[in-house]
Amino acid sequence: MENRIQNKIMSILLDHMAEGVHVIDQKGYTLAYNRAMERIEGLISDEVVGKHISEIFPRLDHTRSTLLQAIEHNQVIENYHQEYTNLRGERITTVNNTYPIMVNGVNYGAVEFSRNTTDERDYTDQVHKLMEGEINQTKPNYYTFDMIIGSSKLMQQALRIARRCAETDATVLIVGQTGTGKEMFAQSIHNASRRKHQRFIGINCAALPDSILESLLFGTVKGAFTGSVDRIGLFEQADRGSLFLDEINSLSANLQAKLLRVLQEGFVRRVGGTKDQPINVRMIAATNQSPSEQVEQGTLRRDLYYRLNVMRLDLPPLVQRPDDIMELAELFIEKYSRKADRVITGMSQDFRDALKQHEFRGNVRELEHLIEAAIHLKENDGQLELSDLPDHFYRNMDDQLLGLYRDDQPLTEYLAEIERNLIQSAYFKERGNVSNAAKRLGLPRQNLQYKLKKYDII
């Protein structure tokens, strides 16, 4: 091929590469310098090509130039991390790979490829800062056992087990649907344990990508990866305290294995580090799905599951403890009426019934928000009434009607149940107004009145 054409191909290739390329001859004079390299170093190729490397970078320490090193020692230098200020004054980090050009044992120069990783570094840095901010904001001594409400048998049993957990140093696995109080229990266990004067650090494993989580948990050493610095991990930060890992099943298999090793050996090693650091941390893990199912599905490692399951705390969903609903509702009325500076004297019977019949998929959190919303929606002081409930409450009720079907049921009974629920739903939606509910259902008022009585709704 003609030299001219060859050169053209070379220049197109070079200028359209994402990585920076810098080629020098055996004496150190630049032969090629592409656009990506211009952007990284803040130079233009005309200023560089044909010049000696020491002329381009007058302050460049000879021994630190990877290009010159590659020529002098005939050495391949791979994965070399650099952080410097370029000629435009920008702080840049790169990963470089440098290769000597050898032909028949004779050196003709060197090629350097440079990948700009500044943005990745900034991203990692920002996430670390964000996370540190968030972690520092958690109120370590916030929840205690006496703030956990519920006289139901199931709740009392959970509290008994949790108090036992607090007396030990064993790893605890908390299992409970969303809003059942996992965070509350985790903090309470810490605050009742002998570690209570040390830190409680909580982190949600589902919130962050794996690589960031790994460096956050275990810490990093400078140079371990692009832009990494010496940074203490959460395990070390929680020394002598407790570390709460929420949504543990979101961790990758790889990180789960690393976590298991830490638990078994009692040491952490920072990412890129060589030293094992002994740690003294009580671990509390949580998940909102059945861990044995997660093991079956392969999202939770079996070995980690057995290691975590030593002390197991199951938090029952609210539907399984209807007695707690009223008690919690009263607590939240007290809390939010004080906050909103309102005088709320309790709940009407209708209101109570509606709460008892509701299937709280969001558990205590949903109940709490419902009461808060009702207090805000209420126009005057007094009892909470059905009409104070927000609209979305009724919409959820309709969804629940669909879930009622049981195929072992006689049809008449099933239809009666559906009818009862639809009538009750319409009655609630019309806030107890029989005429409007009858219109909504397309029934004569008289007829509806009869059915409301028959089904024990009024």
Ligand SMILES: Nc1ncnc2c1ncn2[C@@H]1O[C@H](COP(=O)(O)OP(=O)(O)OP(=O)(O)O)[C@@H](O)[C@H]1O
């Ligand atoms: N037994 C309880 N007594 C009083 N308040 C409770 C109880 N259980 C939960 N809460 C309240 O409900 C809300 C949710 O609790 P928490 O954050 O501990 O739940 P969670 O299980 O961690 O939920 P998620 O899985 O969604 O993170 C909190 O505001 C908490 O104060």
Ligand SMILES: [Mg+2]
């Ligand atoms: Mg939680």
